Amino acid sequence: MADVLPIIAALPEVPQAWIGSELGGLALAWLYFRGARHQDFDHLLDVRPSGQLLPFRAHLHLIHRRSELALNLARFSVLQAPDDPTRSLTLTQLAGAAAMLDHPHWKELYRLQIAQAPPIYRGLARLQFAFDLHHHQELAEATTELTRALGDLRHDPTSSTYIYRTLLAIALDSNHPGAALNALRKAESIAQDGLLASELFLPRAMLTLNLTQYPVTIQTAAIAREHISAPDRLASTLAAGAKALALFGQTFEAVLMAQEAAALHRVLDSGRHAILNHLALAYLHAGDLPRAQEALSRADVSTQHAGTLSWLARAECARQAGGEPLPPGDGIRAQLATLRWSWVRPYLPALLEQYAVVTFAPPEWTVRVSLAGPVRVWMSGDELPLRSTRPEAGLLALLVTAGGQVSRERALDALDLPGKTPTARRKALSAAVAALRELLGWPGALTVDGGVLRLSDAPRWEEPSMPGRGREDFFCEGRFDPWVLEWREERALAGGPD
Numbered sequence: 468m469a470d471v472l473p474i475i476a477a478l479p480e481v482p483q484a485w486i487g488s489e490l491g492g493l494a495l496a497w498l499y500f501r502g503a504r505h506q507d508f509d510h511l512l513d514v515r516p517s518g519q520l521l522p523f524r525a526h527l528h529l530i531h532r533r534s535e536l537a538l539n540l541a542r543f544s545v546l547q548a549p550d551d552p553t554r555s556l557t558l559t560q561l562a563g564a565a566a567m568l569d570h571p572h573w574k575e576l577y578r579l580q581i582a583q584a585p586p587i588y589r590g591l592a593r594l595q596f597a598f599d600l601h602h603h604q605e606l607a608e609a610t611t612e613l614t615r616a617l618g619d620l621r622h623d624p625t626s627s628t629y630i631y632r633t634l635l636a637i638a639l640d641s642n643h644p645g646a647a648l649n650a651l652r653k654a655e656s657i658a659q660d661g662l663l664a665s666e667l668f669l670p671r672a673m674l675t676l677n678l679t680q681y682p683v684t685i686q687t688a689a690i691a692r693e694h695i696s697a698p699d700r701l702a703s704t705l706a707a708g709a710k711a712l713a714l715f716g717q718t719f720e721a722v723l724m725a726q727e728a729a730a731l732h733r734v735l736d737s738g739r740h741a742i743l744n745h746l747a748l749a750y751l752h753a754g755d756l757p758r759a760q761e762a763l764s765r766a767d768v769s770t771q772h773a774g775t776l777s778w779l780a781r782a783e784c785a786r787q788a789g790g791e792p793l794p795p796g797d798g799i800r801a802q803l804a805t806l807r808w809s810w811v812r813p814y815l816p817a818l819l820e821q822y823a824v825v826t827f828a829p830p831e832w833t834v835r836v837s838l839a840g841p842v843r844v845w846m847s848g849d850e851l852p853l854r855s856t857r858p859e860a861g862l863l864a865l866l867v868t869a870g871g872q873v874s875r876e877r878a879l880d881a882l883d884l885p886g887k888t889p890t891a892r893r894k895a896l897s898a899a900v901a902a903l904r905e906l907l908g909w910p911g912a913l914t915v916d917g918g919v920l921r922l923s924d925a926p927r928w929e930e931p932s933m934p935g936r937g938r939e940d941f942f943c944e945g946r947f948d949p950w951v952l953e954w955r956e957e958r959a960l961a962g963g964p965d
Contacts (some may be wrong), residue, residue, distance in 0.1 A: 502674035511891050535568070549941045555580070566599035575600070590619025594626060597633060602771070604805075606637050613637075624657050628666055631657070635670045640825040641678050647674050648849040665694045672707035675908075677809045678847045681834045682909040682925055688724065702728040704874045706745035713752040714813055725749035729762075739765050740772035747780040752814065756787050775802045779811065783818050792821060832906075834927070837932040840944045844906075846926070851906055858884055858899035859906065861948045862920075866913075867931045868954075872921040881950035886902035 493764035495511055514531040562576035570576075577596040593616035609922050613630050620626040631654035632674060639646035651667070651674055658664045668691040675683040688708025695701040707730040712721035725733055728933045734740040743766035748761035763781055768774040782793040795803060809829040812819060819826065830847060837843045841855035842864050853860055861882045865873055873881075875896070884895040900920065904912050912923050922928065939955045 479754055494677040498862050507929070524631040535564075539637045555584050558584075559588075559592045562592070563595050563599060566603070586619045587623070590616045590623075590626065592829050593619065594630060594633075597630075600632060601637055601640075604640075606641050610634065610637055624663060627656050627660050628663050632666060632670045633901070635674060639674060642807065642809070644674070644678055645848055647677075648847070652849075658718070665691075665696070665700075668695055669704045669707070672711075673705050676711050677829065679714075680847065680926070681715040681815075682911055682923070684708055685715065686909040698731040702731040702742050705731070706742060709745065710810055710814060713749060718749075718753040722753050722755070732864070734765065737765070739774075741767040743767070744773055744776040744780055747933055748783075748814070750778070751780060751783050751787065754787075756784060760784055769860045771802070773800075775799065775806075778802075779815060779818065782822070785816055786818055786821060795822070814850070817838065831927060833929055834926045835929040835932070836863060837939070837953050838864055838943050839932045839934040840941050842943055842946070843849055846907070853906055855943075855945060857902065858882060858895060861943070861946055861951070862896075862899045864931075864943050865948070865950060866920065866922050867928065871924070871928065872919055875915070875918045875920060878920055881948060883946070883948045 536740060558576075558580040562573055562580060565573035565576055574596075577592060577599075580592045581596070584592055593612045597609040597612040597616065600606075600612060613634055617630055619628065620630070630652045635647045635650040635654070638644070638650060651671060652672070654667055655664075658667055666686055672684050672687045672691070675681075675687060685708050688704050688711070688740060691701055691704040691708075695704065702964060705724050709721045709725035709728065712718075712724060725748075729740070729742050730744045732740045732742050733739075734743060734747075745761045746761040747762040750756075759780065763777065763784065766777050766780075767775070768777045778793070778795065778799045782795075785791065785793045787795040803824045806826045807822055809827040811824075812826045816825075832847060835845045842853065842860040843855065844851050844853050844863060853863070862878060863880060865881055869877075878896055879889075879892055882896070882899070884892045884899070886892045886895050900913055900915060904910055907913065907923075909923075911925070914921050914923070939958045942955055942958070943951045
């Protein structure tokens with residue numbers, strides 16, 4: 468059901484003249500385009516007459532970065548698209564193709580379209596304008612256009628999700644992880660199960676990779692297999708997961724995940740594609756120089772992002788081979804001077820030192836718990852949605868006060884778990900363990916081994932915040948676990964902590 472919600476929302480945008488006429492293909496194309504139904508969109512373009520859907524064919528060429536074809540189709544389509552939806556789309560694609568070709572007036576084309584378009588089409592133009600501004604590293608102007616697009620598209624959940632996803636990418640590029648987290652939370656509040664939620668796996672993987680939350684990135688990539696149907700987005704998500712696996716010390720698993728990403732594009736053994744740059748990096752991290760060199764020989768470098776990745780991989784090949792350092796050209800030198808990917812610093816430390824490349828320092832992965840009031844928890848500065856009245860909140864409080872681990876028997880005795888029988892209480896504890904794992908974000912966040920419950924030491928757990936002297940009742944406020952009541956009574960009798 469969630470997959471069709473964006474299509475239903477876009478129905479009022481379709482001109483009545485299209486419905487039930489020979490222009491029905493246009494109506495379907497517009498709905499698939501607005502609903503981000505990529506596979507249906509591609510299939511429709513394959514079976515419909517070529518002339519009828521020219522604006523959408525231009526859009527498809529633009530997605531696949533066939534800029535010359537997109538530009539030519541858009542130019543021709545402008546003369547044959549009198550209706551607002553297709554004409555607005557065509558003018559936007561024309562500006563997008565000009566931007567991809569670095570035409571000197573591409574911004575003016577966008578601004579002309581924005582100035583004359585009705586609100587919804589103006590918002591769509593601003594959204595694509597922001598994508599191209601971001602690609603050209605004009606981050607401040609891209610953020611401005613996205614903010615304005617939110618006003619135009621505030622009733623459109625699909626576009627709003629894309630806007631926040633792009634704001635997340637810009638925040639990462641400018642080293643503002645707090646803003647990136649905020650954008651992700653807003654996107655998640657808009658997206659529902661299904662199509663829109665599937666759009667967030669890749670940005671979540673990139674964000675957690677840059678926040679050094681490698682187990683969360685790995686878990687995100689693993690779950691993405693079940694939810695992302697588009698091969699290109701799934702491959703990009705797996706590529707982020709492969710980097711996290713390598714940085715987490717699982718080099719063999721990293722290579723397997725990178726190979727899976729290449730196989731999705733059918734280029735694991737032959738063919739050219741940008742995904743092979745990621746595969747080459749995985750091979751290099753595993754010390755497999757010959758396979759890295761073979762992958763690089765087929766890696767596409769047509770975009771700035773791919774070109775920078777490819778150069779980093781080729782330079783690392785030269786370093787590992789003991790040859791002369793690979794000289795960067797002017798374009799690469801400019802990219803290295805402002806390299807924004809914080810994951811590169813731990814991934815290629817020797818190479819960055821060799822070229823004196825400075826990147827953003829990855830933030831330390833921390834978890835902070837407050838017990839001075841209702842139980843609350845923050846990961847990398849972002850508060851997690853923990854309900855302080857739930858058993859998992861009491862379990863977290865017990866674990867952090869006990870140094871990160873407790874026996875199962877201690878947890879059963881200490882927590883106010885539902886259930887009157889021992890079996891029911893054991894089931895309630897298992898449910899609390901599962902809920903706490905889900906909250907923290909990866910299966911290994913809380914392990915149970917030999918009857919001992921243990922928090923992962925992958926993040927740094929800060930000292931929990933405790934209530935001050937005379938405020939014993941505020942310790943885990945609102946909780947009635949036996950151990951909490953004992954803690955309050957003991958501290959009150961002892962005069963409270965300093």
